């Protein structure tokens with residue numbers, strides 16, 4: 001029996017499906033700090049993901065984004081893509097470590113095409129983990145096979161020059177390459193533009209009310225208030241496989257303001273690529289916890 005439909009609130013801007021929290025890379029600047037999570041390696045079968053995602057009723061401009069960790073480490077990665085119903089648009093965030101030849105054999109490129117100002121497969125380039133030539137070769141292979149694919153790199157101070165050089169090289173090969181600012185701390189300094197003062201990297205935690213515009217789904221289909229809660233193993237607010245689950249678009253009490261994750265608080269582009277968006281809205285910031 002299929003589960004009842006779940007309608008995404010009009011305000012929602014992102015659907016993040018963390019197929020798994022593991023990654024086969026080990027980047028210094030990774031902000032997916034899953035340390036201390038005892039269920040980091042936990043996976044559920046691909047068919048359960050398909051059942052859960054197929055109950056979502058989204059809009060054509062709001063895709064389901066398969067991500068991680070590294071989403072392709074899920075053993076059913078390709079079959080999840082193939083079994084999500086055609087009405088759902090799909091995006092993928094990957095470090096491109098997977099076998100592109102097998103991927104191109106098993107997945108039809110038309111399944112991952114939709115109208116949007118950015119590619120549906122977004123490959124992050126991490127120079128300390130993958131050779132630039134190999135990365136470009138894999139991008140070109142998938143592009144030639146008909147996939148919508150673009151790259152991005154993080155402008156971390158240690159690799160910034162190399163990223164910009166690789167961007168130039170990619171653009172000469174007609175590969176879309178975008179850059180992202182580095183978020184987090186480097187040499188004691190916090191980088192990134194955050195919407196609310198003292199919300200990130202602050203020693204003091206305060207109370208507040210917070211509501212998100214994202215559906216954050218963890219590896220066992222648990223739904224979280226925000227990235228902070230997922231990464232730190234805080235309690236979930238529901239599970240997408242629960243027949244009774246529905247999205248409650250409301251402000252929730254929180255006492256972690258100050259220790260928010262940069263992913264939730266950064267000022268960024270929305271799905272239309274307009275800059276100035278922040279995933280969460282926060283009000284009534286109060287005293288120390």
Ligand code: SF4
Pocket residue numbers: 023024025026027029030031032068069070095124126
């Ligand atoms: S590839 Fe991404 S998720 Fe994996 S370690 Fe690097 S930054 Fe983190």
Ligand code: SF4
Pocket residue numbers: 208210211225226227228229254255256257258259260261264280282
């Ligand atoms: S205030 Fe920060 S930690 Fe609390 S729910 Fe919002 S984003 Fe998450």
